[in-house]
Every structure is written in C-alpha cells, then in structure tokens.
Amino acid sequence: MSETGKAKVIFQPSGRRGEVDKGINIVEASRQLGVDIETLCGEKKVCGKCKVRVEEGSFEKYGVVSGQDHVSPWQKEEEKFISPEQRASGYRLGCVAQVTGDLLLFVPEESRAGKQVVSKAARDIEIEWDPAVKLYTVTVTPPTFEDPLGDFERMTQALEKDHGLKNLSIDWYTLRKLPGTIREGEWTLTAAVWDEKEIIKLWPGKVEDYYGIGIDVGTTTIAAYLCNMRTMQVLETVSMMNPQCKYGEDVMARITFHMQNPGGLERMSNDLWEGLNDLVKKACEATHPPTRKQKDENGKSIKDEDGEFVIVESPEEGKTYLRLEPSDIVDVTLGGNTAMHHIMLKLDPQYVGLAPFPPVVHRSLDIRARDLGLNINPSSNVFIMPNEAGFVGADNVCVLISEKPYRSEELQLIIDIGTNGELVLGNKDKLISSSCATGPALEGAQLAFGMRAAPGAIERIKIDPETHDVDYKVIGREAWLKYSKPEEMKTKGICGSGILDVLAELYRSGVVAKSGRFSKDQKSNRFRKNPDNPRQKEFVIAWADETSIGKDVVITQKDIRQIQLAKGALYTGCKLMMRRMGVDKVDSIKIAGAFGTHVNREKALIMGLFPDCEVEKVLSVGNAAGDGARVALLDRKMRADANWVARNVEYIELTVEEDFEKQFMESMQIPHMTDEFPHLKGLVADEILHQK
C-alpha cells in the first residue's frame, strides 16, 4: 500500500476521528485529531509511555478494509516496552508505528495524558502598590473655532495639567477608540497609562477598578492569578497543563522536538498561546454568574428550536459579578524557565540546550499582546520576566523577587523543584544559582507506574516494618486502603508527591537498604522478580484487585535508581553550591513549586534530597514563581529588581564543577553520612540508619 495520500484514523475510547497524511506516526496523528497521548521523552522511543493497541479485529464495523497491515513494521525499540503477549494483542509504540492506511486504535488508560490536579493557589504576600499600568481620569472642554485642538492633544494637555504626565504617546489601536470614547463620555474619560509613557486603553467617564494577570508558565503546569490592580486582591487563581506536554515532558525533549521538526517551534509556541487564551478566558468567566439549564413549570429542561438546551444565568442573591472579559485585562506578567521562555517567544532554544548554554536574551521584554496573539486589551504590553543563565530563567527570577533573598541577612537555600530543578543560595551579600536535571522522576514520570497528580494516584503510604504490609491513600479518595474495600481504591499509579513517601517508607521499614538496593531480609510476598523480566526485582505496592488498570502497581529496582538519580542531582547541586559559597550549613531552606507544597519535609530529609537543616527551618513557599509574576504585575519597581537580580546572581554550571561525578555518586545513597545530617537523628531509628 502506498504511503502517500490520506488515511482515516479513529481513536478509542474517545471516538475522535479524522483523516491524516499517511506516513506520520500514531502520536502525531493523535495530536492532529486532538487526542492526548503521553510522550514523556519527546518521541525519542525511550519512555514507552505512548503504547497503543491497533484494533484490527474491530475494523469491519467501521466500514474500512480489514485484515491489512495498516501500520509500519515492528521495530526493535518496541521490544523494551511491549511484551510478546502485548505484541500479539496488537500493542505498538505510538512514536514508532506509522500510519500506512485506515486505522482503529485503542489508547489504554495508562497512555492517556490525563487531566492533572494542580494546586497552585495564591499566597498572601506583601506587595507595594506601584503597578506599571495606572488609571487617570480627566475632563476636557470641547473644541471650538477659537480652540480647535485635536482630541489627543486635548486629552494629553489635561493629563499633564491634572496628573503631571508629560510626553505621553498612545498606541495606534487605542488612538482609534479616542474620538468615540471622548464624546461618549461627554468629554470626561479615563486613560490607562503604561509606565508613565503610553496610553494603552480608554474608557468613557470615570473608571477606578482595573484588572491584570500574573502567569507562571511551568514546564508541566501553568498557573494564572487574576488581580484587581487597584486593590491588589487576587480574584481568581486558575491553572492548566502546559499544552506543550504532548511534545515532550521535559525541556530537553521539547528542544529536541524543535530541532527535529521544521515548524515545531511555532507549533509549540502557538499551542501555548492558545492555551493561555483559554486560561485567561477561564479566569474571566469565573467572574460571571453561574449558568443553568432553563426549566419549565414541570422542572423539565427547555430546548430551543435547534434542539439545544436553553442556558440562563443563575446569579446568587445579593452577590454582584464583575463580568470581566479578556479585553478588560490591561497588564500581564509572564515567567518561565529559559527553555519555556524561548519556546514561548519563538526564540531558537537550541543554543541554550548546548554548552556553554547561552540564552538568546537575558533582559526583560515588553511585547505587545496582539503581537503575541494573546487576546487581552490589544494595546497592552506583556511583561516577560528576565532570564538568569542556562536553564535558570525568568521563573527563578520570579522566585527571587517574591522571596527577596537579596535583601536577607539569613543564608537561604531556595529550591524550586519542577521538571527541572533550580537552586539559589545566598543572602544580601552574594547570590549563586544553578540548575540540576532532576528529571521528571520526582514528579512520577519515567517510573513503571509513575503518573501525574491525578485521581487514582498513590500520594501517601505506610509500610509495616514487621510484616512489610502496605497501607496507602490515593488522590480523589479520602479513606486509606485499610478502611476501604480493595475495589474502591481504583489505584492507577504513583504520583510525584507520593514517590518520596514510598521510598522513605521502603527504607524506614527495611525493604530497601541504604544503597538503594532491596535488602536481603524481605518479610512478605510483595517482593518478587518481575514475571516478564526475572532480572528485574520489584515490590508490589497495590495488588491488581485494588486498581482500575487490572494489574499490580509495583516499584522496581530501576524505579528506585531513577529517584536516587533525581535526588542525587538535587543534593549534589546543593552541596556544590555550598562549597562554592564556602559554607557548610544554611540558615533556612525554602521549597518552591507544587512539589514543595505536597512533600513531607521530614521524609525529604530522610531521603537526603537537600542538606541537613532544622526541620522547622524547612519551609514550603508554594508557587513562588507565580507569586513573583504577581509582584511584578503590581509593583513596577520589582521589574527593575528582576532585571538587576537576573544579572547579579552568579550562575554555576554544576556539571563542569570539579569532582561533580564523584559527588553525584555519593549523593545517590540513602541517607548520607550521619555527621552530615545531625538533624536526622530523631527522624530515623539508629538501627536503620546504620544498617548495611
């Protein structure tokens, strides 16, 4: 069969269908048809997450030719992830198998890129009110033959006289609204002025409240804070998955996608802006009254002529609604790591991914919203936070202006653990930063049963040291296993915040030794050899009857190694930075990011994720990156701070530090030498700490 032309593809269970070009792989086809398949590695054929089942047997009922080989031949890379049994029942890797004819495909639950439960609420932080965009109201006299001055000059003369604003310019899009607005307001109007320089929006009459959004673009999650810019109140916090996840889980996977796909950069960027438009809309819609289906006197929903339900507003009594629209948003600040920053702005990210990792630009940028395709007030400038160096980007700058270690006496270690880990160490005298490839393991990816923080994910666990029996709880269900019937758990896998819990418990209960290996002294039948791969050892966390995927959820020796690599990378980073700074202890540790919110700080200390510190001085600072975007939105002096600090943090490229590899090997052990961790003593029984 020819590989040119079109093929009809149907994805089950979503039922999405359409025509695609023959020759593309199944993952690409899923994107084109709007089906999200996990591709953690960016289609490098190494994560095995994109398994799909080719449903050849079901073909005929869809009226397409059956019994043909409509995908490209089996490849050696697939053997690693697909067992002979699975292969026999039609499984393939979506990034390997190409569409060569009409196809019906089934996407198993574990391959679906599910809706994540995100937790990025706004914290109370102190911000001084001095936004880049401010409102000014003026009343002018109408023109006469004696004074036929034009509308713009008439307005700006009043803005200078009443508010001391000199040499104001105006964006063309806003200028076009001027003659209508000034007359609609009967010669009184309100102007939004950006940076005391340019008029970017006009309203007839007097207006006082106005609105802006601070956005934190994470590799995996995007959070946005809708603020009243007069009161500084956070009206709504909304979040979503980064739509680029389908191009690869981590930053290197996305850079690779760009380098291997012409137009890939534009596609990733456009997907992001489309997503941000949805997010802004979602934030604005939250300020409208809720809606419901209109009912008749019998309580039956009414349909209109087209058979659609009639939707009516259903405001709560006594409550007023702002009814904001995206065009009401007059200012936006945006932060993200250097790779997200570059991809978002369609700046070639390949060099920031190659030694010596120079970014295209450090300094902050003001880019017109309409140029970016962000559907807010079109004249508004989007403030893009500055980058530091390497992958330590605008998101870390957000953390810095939120936490302000550069004004602190105390020596702080700030750890922002996302898919990429960013570290800052220092105080008002000196600040150093670095990034470490923690990889997605700490977020649950690249593990046999790793998954995102979605319903069914194991998030807490306890293991009995005597019997090695397991109790746990999953996201979306309050009750632990002990208080549930097995079939009520509907377990699917282990999420990021659960993974440290699992490992700490495995260690504390003696299932795993200090080296990370399974210990010899196993007390249950949960420890076993993998049935398909006897050389791989594993420990069963949840039995098949507790799951919704019909198989045992296990943690393998390889999984433990992955987590050790991640925590080793993080700890090595902290240690090398302390060495560079010439200190052997820090005064406090701040953990930013969603990981910080969920992680149990004691278990993180047990696992040796970061240097020893009093447990009380280990603080979760929530989504500090998002807070920083909000700070820059409401206080323009912090934009100057951001540019200053971005150029005054000394960046350290860890991988070229002396004895990096030796340090890294040592850091993988659980836990570290006790003399390095005096505060651990109370947390872990001595006999466990000293077991071999």
Added chain:
Amino acid sequence: MSETGKAKVIFQPSGRRGEVDKGINIVEASRQLGVDIETLCGEKKVCGKCKVRVEEGSFEKYGVVSGQDHVSPWQKEEEKFISPEQRASGYRLGCVAQVTGDLLLFVPEESRAGKQVVSKAARDIEIEWDPAVKLYTVTVTPPTFEDPLGDFERMTQALEKDHGLKNLSIDWYTLRKLPGTIREGEWTLTAAVWDEKEIIKLWPGKVEDYYGIGIDVGTTTIAAYLCNMRTMQVLETVSMMNPQCKYGEDVMARITFHMQNPGGLERMSNDLWEGLNDLVKKACEATHPPTRKQKDENGKSIKDEDGEFVIVESPEEGKTYLRLEPSDIVDVTLGGNTAMHHIMLKLDPQYVGLAPFPPVVHRSLDIRARDLGLNINPSSNVFIMPNEAGFVGADNVCVLISEKPYRSEELQLIIDIGTNGELVLGNKDKLISSSCATGPALEGAQLAFGMRAAPGAIERIKIDPETHDVDYKVIGREAWLKYSKPEEMKTKGICGSGILDVLAELYRSGVVAKSGRFSKDQKSNRFRKNPDNPRQKEFVIAWADETSIGKDVVITQKDIRQIQLAKGALYTGCKLMMRRMGVDKVDSIKIAGAFGTHVNREKALIMGLFPDCEVEKVLSVGNAAGDGARVALLDRKMRADANWVARNVEYIELTVEEDFEKQFMESMQIPHMTDEFPHLKGLVADEILHQK
C-alpha cells in the same frame, strides 16, 4: 423578482463577471468585481460620471434570462445626466440603478476610471544626512563557560562599546532572528537601529547600504520615493492612483462614504494599504533586471509543461542590480491631508469634517509596519507626519519642512493645489495656513468633458482672437491638431492642467467676458446652445471627428462657473490670509503639487488664481509634499521640525472670516481689478482687460 439572493453580473468591455447580492447598486457591483467606474461625487447622484448602459439585448447569448427588467426603476435624479435618447438605449446612473437580477452591462469609455499619467518625479533638494534608522556593525567573541552571556546582551555591550549606543531595546520580531544571524555571520553582524533606541533589523556580517521609502498620499495620486539611505540617492520614483478614488473623488465624499457605510472606513483604509504594498513592490521590482520570454534557436518563445512562457532575466551588460525586496525597506515616512491621514489610520474622520473641525491627533505617530499591514521589514516603524489643523494636514507639513518658509526672511505664499487646496503664508516671524475647497474642477472633474491627466486629454490650447478657431494638443501625442489629421487626435476630454489654459484662451480671445459669461461677440459656429438643453450654452473645443468618444468635446457655461468657483475659492483664501497677516503683497509664490508642475503661471495669473506677483517670482516646487516625506526619511531632526511647525502655524478657518462671501463673489471675476494686478499688464492686452 425578489431582491434577495445573488445575481450574475457581467461588465463589458472588460469582461469581468461574478455574482453579487441583489439590491446593491451597479457602482458597488463594479467595485466588488474589480471594475473601476468613475464616481467623483461619492455616489451622491450629482456628478453623473457613473453612466452605464444596461445591455438587455445581448442577454441571451450569455445564457441568462432576457427581456426582464433586472435593475431598479428609473429615478428623477438620472434625468439631469441622461438624455431621453440615452435613456432609450439603456443608459442608467450606476449609483442609482440597483441590481435586481442577472445583468450584462457596458461601461462607456468616459465612465471608466482610467490609468492616470502621473508626474511626481523627485527634485534635487538639500537634505542633511541624519536618518532615524542607522546601521552599526559589531564583532563579538563567542560565549564560553567563563562568559556564557546571552546573544542580545553580547551584541548590545559591543554596540555600546564601539558606537556609544546605550539602553538599546529590540523588537521581538528582530530578536527572533538574532541567534541565527549572529552565528551565520560568525559573530559579526550589522544592526539597524531606530532613533538610537531600538534594533529593528539584523544582517549577518557587515552591511553598508540600506533602503527607505518616502510616500505622499494624495487624495487622488500617491507617489513614493525609494531611497538609498546611506547615499540619500533616489533610486526609483513610482506612483499610482489612490485606490480610494472609487469611493469618492474628494475628501468630503470619502468621509460621507464612511458615515453611510458600516465598515466603510476599514475598507477604504485596507484598500489603501493594499495599494501601498503594490507600490512598494513596484519600486523594489524596478531594481531587478528586466525579464523576457526565453527563445529557442529559431527565435520562438519556449513554453513550459503547463503551456506557460518561460521567463528569464535579461540584465543589461555591465549593469548591476540591487534586487531589493519589500522586506529590505527599513524605514517609511508618510504624509497626506488630515482626511487621508485619518482614513489611512482608521481614525474616525467625521469630526474633522464637521465644525470646528478638530482632528483626532496632531502629533506625528510611529506605528509598526506590521500593525499597519505594510509588508516591509516587519519591525520597522512607519513615521506618520503630524497634522496642522482642519484639513491642513501632514501633507502640508511635508511641504513646510521641504520649503522651510519658517527659516526665510522673504514673505512666501505657498499654494498646494490638489483636490483640496492648502495655503501657507509667512516667513520666519509668523506662518498662517488655511485650506480652501477648490474642489476637483481644477483637476478636470465635475466638468462636462473633464477627465484625469490620461492619454487623449487636452492639455494645451490656442484660440485665434480673429476667427475663434481652436488648436490644441492632447496627452500622449506630440503634434498639435494643426499638424495632425483630425482622427489622429483621439481626444477624450480636458484634463486639469488644460482647463486653465482653455479658460485663459477663451478669455484672451474674447469668447468669454470678464464676468465669466460667453461674450455677445462670437466669431464661429463653435458657440452654440446645447442640443439637449437649449438653456445651456457651450463652446466646442474639439469636433466629434477628432475624438475617440464620437461626440463634440465642449466647455459649457456651467463648466466655466465651476472653474470660477475653484479659482475664486483659491484667490479668496490668499486674499484673506494676506489681510490677516496685514500685507498687501507677497515676495514670492510657490506652487506645489502636480498642478503646479503643469500649469502655465502666466495663464494662472491672467485667470486670477492667486495674488499679483512678478512672474519670475512665481515658482513651481513640484511635489513638495513628497519631497518633505523624503526629508523626514533622511533627516530625523526634520521630524522634530515637523512637529514643531505643525503646532506653530496659525490655522485660519476661511469660511468664518468676516465678509468671506463678499470676497468670494468678487474673486470669481476674471481677472480682478487691474490695480490689484500690476504685473498682469504685460500679459493681457489692455482692450481685453477693460472690456465689459
């Protein structure tokens, strides 16, 4: 027949065809199908230029229903322009008759909006080199682990060190080219910097020559000057008709079109920018080698597989070609009167058309080319010249910075005669300006046989005082009638530059008296009553056998009145400004615009177009508005001058001046009191000057 739905319309002789909505008028249908029909009055049913013939008899061969009335009923307004004979043969006014069914239409030659011969060549003027956009070349060292500074900061540090440029920003579109360009040039690159502030274009390696365009958007004609911005040389002068002419000939007609048609402003603006894109492309294409059809050894043109001729470049030997593309254009300056300015920028022009005529904005604007839809270097800013007041707009500012009366000792009167007349009087001590509604009569419109300066238009004339016999020449033919066979003349009408010649000759030969009336003493059969309207008197300039339109070209009493109104408006303006200034004579008169280039200054004085002045001190300064656009392109100090002078010229609204109407009535006479015109004496025989 229903007036909803679609109708098929075919225009002959062009053969353009297509479907239009029923209910629209024929002029609108012509626009939609790309046929240019003259509509000098903006569809106000008063110019009668849009006559078309409904070809009902020819219907059947086009396969549409015949014998039906497929246009809306006859209207009283049409009687004024369409004789009973014409009506019988199917003539209708295109702005009156609506399409109610399928139609075949014939557009007579005189109704076609022909291709105009424009004469807007660049003059040699003195300009100081200080453009807003300048080029700078720098070489930087590549990044290392010790110095991993980003591309942008690396470049700007070098620009500061080597060229003293501080705090440079960069447009996002240009930033996106930076990583590729800096590496392509092996760490040497050239940056175009706008106003010493922003980087707007980058080239790998060293570049010295760069290019800009100055554009003068006239109501009727647009001229553009492509310049080498290093050498200041004008490489190409190109011009075109303003594509908005189809919406109305003068500024008020276009403002009316905007007010009566939702979306009309956007349409007129978009048509203009589309036209400007064509003009820029045309200017750039002139820098490519000419092309020719490729021939085989027998001299036969070769066709390709698709049957198209193979086109090859045919450069002249020894000549080098710049091969510029629109994206090579890095700066543009634009001038136009206030109405053109507003319509171009989609600024509501209704208020500038209503007393007290305030514009939306006076000051100059810098608008990103991509925002305007101008397809040049997308990061470039288009400099829009400032407006003065009323209709005296950015084009007059261009004239002022080109002629610089504000630096002159001499009292100058500068007259820019286009469809709208703009006047400036003054010197370095004081400048006043005003505009007068000369209307299109001086450009040949609104006259029985007026037409644009296109082939077949009478441009020069001589009338024998003894016999009243006429000799003349037409555009596109060197020989006068006297030296031609009548059928060689192919006369069509009288163009703007010919109209004054005609009237001056009619007067000098005694055909017309000082009052503007035909004199009693007629010496030829050329003077007659109009056959269709015996109350209208007319004088035959060209007999039917000398024309390509098959009928006598005449000038009517009404035509003469039109020209008297125009010249009266102009002269009144000059006189009232002199009164306001407290002077009774001027040192020099400068006539700008295409009219000034073609007009015979002696005849203009005879007609009393402007105040008396030594003939030698009456100067044509060509397209000074276009020159001013060029000045602002090459010397940014002149942009400051433009903003200064725009706010320091005192604008006078003539129509509200005391005894305006009395002055206007007096000014319509030809010529004026001899004591007002001492310099006329040598030009006109005394006996004629004093005849009643």
